[in-house]
Amino acid sequence: MLSVLSRARKSVGRAVIALAALAVTACEPVGMTQGGPSIDRSQPVPVALLVPGGSGQASDELIARSLQNAARLAVADLGNVRIDLRVYNTAGQPSQAASMATKAVDEGAKIILGPVFAQEANAAGLAVASRGVNVLSFSNNTDIAGGNVFVLGPTFQNTADRLSRFAVGQGSGRIMVVHDRTAAGQSGRAAIERGVARAGGSVVATADYEFSQNGIVSATPGIVERAQATNAQALFLTADTAGALPLVTQLLRENGLPADTARFIGLTRWDIPSATLSLPGVQGGWFALPDPGVYGQYDQRYRAAYGEAPHPISGLAYDGVAAVGALLKRGPADALSGRALTQGSGFVGVNGIFRLLSDGGNERGLAVAQIRNNQVVVIDPAPRSFGGAGF
Template identity: 70%
Template sequence: MLSVLARARKSLGHLVVIAAAALLAACVPGAAPAPSGGSGSGKVQVALLVPGGSGQASDEILAKSLESAARLAIADLKNVQVDLRVYNTAGSPAQAASQAQKAVAEGAQVILGPVFAQEANAAGVAVAASGVNVLSFSNNPDIAGNNVFVLGPTFDNTAKRLAAYAVRQGKGKVMVVHDRNTAGNLGKAAIDRGVRAAGGTVVAVASYEFSQNGVVSAAPSIVKAARESGAQSVFLTADSSGALPLVSQLLVDNGLSSANAQFMGLTRWDIPSATLGLPGVQGGWFAMPDPALFAQFQNRYAAAYGEPPHPIAGLAYDGIAAVGALSRTSLQGPLPRDALTQSAGFVGVNGIFRLRVDGQNERGLAVAQIRGGQATIIDSAPRSFAGPGF
């Protein structure tokens, strides 16, 4: 999700960072440089750009977890050797650009990371002439395109999945309720596209100032508009760290709930887990990766490293999984763009995914409903791009 509480210097596409217990800077292997254009060692050379070196504990934790997940993925590959080299960006676009150039000069055939959108954009521009692609961990579609891909879950992917399910369930008349800020406006646009693509109709749109007073003032008129429009679903852009607890409760207090107009969320309503207990979200729907696959990853990661993975560490595993699937034989030069965007896609710890030619991604998501404070899967994540859910 796009965090509305991101640090100002990284406000563009900053993924939500949840602190873990341990702190360790990501290491930079000291292997000798290989000639540009390929490792020349029978391996595929991958550069992993992480936010280590910024001096912020959350960045160091994230850097460590991304590297650990990538190494776990490498250990799982069969008949593929990956030469992983880690580069610290310090959370700086300028350093991300220089590190990307250094990685390519040392023979990187593909770049995984960085996390933050401004860094990923800078890295992509810096190495564009080399033909090396950047598989960033950002979820900001604004930076996608040319040689930059986003691996993070996008609003469009979630909106499309939930809208399609709502239409199939006879709840295709949708009201959009969004925060009056950048993330809310982007979410509103994504929902509109998703509903129309699914064959539904946006029957009403309401917004609120992103403040406590703004939500309180807007709630009665939102409920009135939902009733007058005949909305069968109410699609909320709010997230757990922002307005979701308040806006969902005030809608219920004013007489609107999933009992009379299905609530749906553009963000994860199970993170943090305390969100599941909110009275206003009971009965609501949200989308999430295949929980069984991700639970396996969490358990294996904890067994290997003695601590849980960072919430977005699975993206590093997914990136290595994609590289491994394309590297069954020794490759010279950058991993080709047409191979990265193959329609069959890949399988990672978050389920199936594929990279689109516009630099965005599609992921196989499950639909969950909150019942009695717990998330219950009501429509399983697809296991192929030919099945239901797409």
């Protein structure tokens, strides 16, 4: 689960979507911006897309290209709704994100999609807050959400709520939280605790470990002992595939925690990279992911159009354009106001259904999957509307 992708993790792992959210300096979330720029539907509506191009790093260029491609694919799908998509490179830097956001609005942008990294999104939002322009960032870090900044990325809380409801419904409501001793781990633990409480389950224990190999090795026996002493039916893990997950799951099983009495639940995506699926420790584990049927169609269309696989976060750009297009199609002059963006019925994108919340966060319809014999098996499908199963 991204943060989205903090600059502190410049690596291939940072470019994977599963990915832990890191703490950032952010403005205090304030009330949602109700107003918005006036829209003239007789002309193409200028929409700014802020991408991390120009940083000189191959991973950023890949993300930038994939976001642009996805956004253009979405624009082409809008039919009679005309969008003038304008791309601005931020180099992944907050200062440049702020200046590009300002430039975009000066040049007529009615809404901003992006940028990717949380610090950038915070800076861009602050730069245009007084102009009444909303920012739909590709971050999932709710620390920077609020006011005119929304996050489109899948949030810890959304995932924790979905998996907690499912676990309680399956009779696994006695849950132990196991988390990294990091800012992301602490944030994940808090989201899980809230999710379990909302679902009517019980957090019977919590345990953490130092984010290092030695720290995990030394903490594992105590975690197993605590899980057994509290009769935990499931261990909800904050670890991600780019970090502690492979070692944590392996050692917990090797130290005597049986899979048939203590299931693993993951707060992050366990299917990226796909090599994770072959790890013995994750077999039988549950995690959440976007509607695989809907995303699969997008993946095929993207490959056909551009000759390469889409970056995992590229669907957020498509979703952002889809939301803007749906609102513009309705025609009111305030179609891109905060009030319009947070309408309760939500939107449909390539990651399934989603809606923006008044606090700048989001709610997404997620499927619950299990890893069986090195394969991803959906055991509870993603909801297709809000208020149905899964919500």
